[in-house]
Amino acid sequence: MTAAPTVSSQEAAAGVVAGFLLAKNAHDPHATHAYFHGDRCAFTDATLGIQFVGNAAVRTLWDQLLPPLPAGAHSRATRIVGGPSSFIVFVTNSPEMFGSEIRSVAVVDIEDDRVVRWVDYWDGRTMAAGRIDELRAPAGTFPTSFGEDLVGPRPRFAVDDAAHRLAEALSGGDSSAAASMMAPDAFLEDVTLRVALRGSAAVERFLARSLPDLPWGTGARLRHVTGEGGAGGFEWIGDRAAPSGVACIQLDESGQITRLTTVWDGTQLNAETLSTLVVAATTP
Numbered sequence: 001m002t003a004a005p006t007v008s009s010q011e012a013a014a015g016v017v018a019g020f021l022l023a024k025n026a027h028d029p030h031a032t033h034a035y036f037h038g039d040r041c042a043f044t045d046a047t048l049g050i051q052f053v054g055n056a057a058v059r060t061l062w063d064q065l066l067p068p069l070p071a072g073a074h075s076r077a078t079r080i081v082g083g084p085s086s087f088i089v090f091v092t093n094s095p096e097m098f099g100s101e102i103r104s105v106a107v108v109d110i111e112d113d114r115v116v117r118w119v120d121y122w123d124g125r126t127m128a129a130g131r132i133d134e135l136r137a138p139a140g141t142f143p144t145s146f147g148e149d150l151v152g153p154r155p156r157f158a159v160d161d162a163a164h165r166l167a168e169a170l171s172g173g174d175s176s177a178a179a180s181m182m183a184p185d186a187f188l189e190d191v192t193l194r195v196a197l198r199g200s201a202a203v204e205r206f207l208a209r210s211l212p213d214l215p216w217g218t219g220a221r222l223r224h225v226t227g228e229g230g231a232g233g234f235e236w237i238g239d240r241a242a243p244s245g246v247a248c249i250q251l252d253e254s255g256q257i258t259r260l261t262t263v264w265d266g267t268q269l270n271a272e273t274l275s276t277l278v279v280a281a282t283t284p
Contacts, residue, residue: 013083016110021091025074029062037114042147044119046244047265049137053147073097081248082227085110086154088248091120102126103191105246105263107226107235109151117147119235121246123192124267132267142243146235148224159227162249162257163234167222173211179204183256192245192266193274195281203260209280213273215264216245230255243268 016035023031036043036058043058044051052061073096081088086109093102104122108115124132162181169177182188182200189196197203211217219239226232230251237244245264252258266274 011083013080013085013087013089013108014077016084016113016115017077017080017089017108020115021075021077024062024066027066027069027073029059029066032062032066033059035115036118037111037116040150041114041116042118042150044117044143044146046119046121046146047124048132048135049142050135051143051146070096081250082159082229082232084228086226086228086232088226088233088246098127099131100127105191105248105261107224107233107246109226111152116150119146119246121235121244121263122265123263124265125192146223146244148235151224155228157228157232158230158251158255159232159249160225162230162251162255163225163232163247164222166247166249166257166260167220167234167236170207170211170214170217171220171222173218175204175207175211178207181257182260183252183254183258186257186259188260189262190277190281191261191263193278193281195278197281206281209283210277213277215269216247216262233261238264 020032020035023035036055038055041055041058042051042053043061052058073094075091075093075097077089077091079090089106089108091104091106093104095101102122103126104120107119109117166178166181179200182203184200185198186200186203187196187198188203197206215238216236220236223235223237223244225234233246233248235244235246245262248261249257250259
């Protein structure tokens with residue numbers, strides 16, 4: 001198992017993200033596209049079900065998206081987990097970008113110092129209902145692959161083992177097994193539900209009540225693991241309403257999870273189920 005990423009490797013990931021966002025915030029299609037792999041790459045918006053596969057298609061995305069943006073439209077990275085060649089980045093997009101502030105979580109895989117795969121996950125409820133309905137791909141046309149087949153082999157890290165074990169426990173509805181992977185003072189945050197829990201005991205209570213209804217719970221399947229050392233996460237495929245999402249994982253030196261962050265599209269669940277999940281998280 002490969003050692004944890006060094007500070008310099010995390011700085012390398014931050015450098016790639018900073019350069020990409022600098023070009024994107026300048027609304028420069030050519031400079032933005034220069035960060036993507038010339039032979040193979042894909043950009044997927046998992047919430048809208050929109051995908052661009054291939055270098056020419058991804059360039060079309062920037063040509064269509066960036067020049068019309070108003071002055072002040074920008075994105076900024078707030079957190080990077082993993083790196084340098086496989087990581088998760090939390091991004092805040094200003095209201096000028098899409099009409100409302102959108103906080104997305106991107107899974108990024110890099111080869112030859114260029115992005116091979118970029119997948120955005122975010123809660124669709126942060127966008128006006130009419131606007132998201134306008135942009136979202138028609139039902140039944142969502143891509144079934146998010147470009148994971150474009151990523152070449154990589155070393156196996158501690159986060160890989162943790163991701164597979166956690167995904168298996170969650171999918172099997174085993175709240176005890178999932179909670180046993182958490183450090184005693186672990187922090188779980190479900191960004192979509194707007195809930196946060198502290199401590200493995202609280203996490204186990206929540207999972208015991210919620211796994212059958214959580215999109216990332218019972219029946220969900222692991223799609224792709226990202227990250228290096230003890231930092232990264234995994235994308236999952238749901239078998240119920242919400243079709244996909246991401247879970248970000250950070251481990252301590254013993255391999256226990258210290259922080260678990262999940263993001264998925266809340267528009268895919270009805271209000272009653274969402275309320276039930278929030279109550280399950282907030283009830284002692």
